[in-house]
Amino acid sequence: xxxxxxxxxxxxxxxxxxxxxxxxxxxxxxxxxxxxxxxxxxxxxxxxxxxxxxxxxxxxxxxxxxxxxxxxxxxxxxxxxxxxxxxxxxxxxxxxxxxxxxxxxxxxxxxxxxx
Amino acid sequence: xxxxxxxxxxxxxxxxxxxxxxxxxxxxxxxxxxxxxxxxxxxxxxxxxxxxxxxxxxxxxxxxxxxxxxxxxxxxxxxxxxxxxxxxxxxxxxxxxxxxxxxxxxxxxxxxxxx
Numbered sequence: 001x002x003x004x005x006x007x008x009x010x011x012x013x014x015x016x017x018x019x020x021x022x023x024x025x026x027x028x029x030x031x032x033x034x035x036x037x038x039x040x041x042x043x044x045x046x047x048x049x050x051x052x053x054x055x056x057x058x059x060x061x062x063x064x065x066x067x068x069x070x071x072x073x074x075x076x077x078x079x080x081x082x083x084x085x086x087x088x089x090x091x092x093x094x095x096x097x098x099x100x101x102x103x104x105x106x107x108x109x110x111x112x113x114x115x
Numbered sequence: 116x117x118x119x120x121x122x123x124x125x126x127x128x129x130x131x132x133x134x135x136x137x138x139x140x141x142x143x144x145x146x147x148x149x150x151x152x153x154x155x156x157x158x159x160x161x162x163x164x165x166x167x168x169x170x171x172x173x174x175x176x177x178x179x180x181x182x183x184x185x186x187x188x189x190x191x192x193x194x195x196x197x198x199x200x201x202x203x204x205x206x207x208x209x210x211x212x213x214x215x216x217x218x219x220x221x222x223x224x225x226x227x228x229x230x
Contacts, residue, residue, distance in 0.1 A: 043205055043221035101148035101163035102171045
């Protein structure tokens with residue numbers, strides 16, 4: 001069965017430090033992969049997505065993610081974190097060629113930023 | 116361009132009652148999906164609709180139902196409410212259901228509390 005694992009429930013980083021949020025997926029075929037961010041009281045905002053092609057994907061707000069098929073991973077990175085990045089981050093997988101309206105989400109990683 | 120609108124934003128019901136939540140997608144979007152978000156289970160897929168047809172359904176009991184109208188607006192209904200139905204219900208819309216340029220946009224959610 002398809003699944004997404006985000007091993008870190010909560011991460012705290014200092015402002016200006018680099019960030020890496022981990023995501024591992026289980027899917028039999030080539031997946032669609034997504035990273036979303038959710039601020040308190042808000043819906044989800046798409047940061048970036050991977051469908052095929054270049055395995056390093058650039059997104060909004062300075063985020064990037066790298067798809068590694070051999071490790072079944074799609075980790076999210078940012079070189080320098082800003083206080084406004086504090087939020088909850090969700091990795092999701094969708095079926096390639098299938099519907100994108102039926103995503104499987106990880107449990108999320110809450111990011112706190114120290115001044 | 117207006118975003119995805121969900122009404123009401125907050126709702127308090129008692130066990131045994133039923134509730135209807137509404138979602139207005141972005142103008143021109145024909146696909147609407149619903150997700151339930153709880154602290155324990157995270158984000159779970161409920162339904163996906165496209166052009167008034169249910170394309171996919173998640174693993175939820177029959178008390179959860181939905182529909183989509185000809186103007187793409189969607190409603191979901193939960194009958195015989197249980198305490199465990201307390202959650203944030205998120206709606207997402209997209210132009211289509213597949214395609215690498217297709218993107219889901221999420222609404223702010225409806226916070227349902229069952230007492």
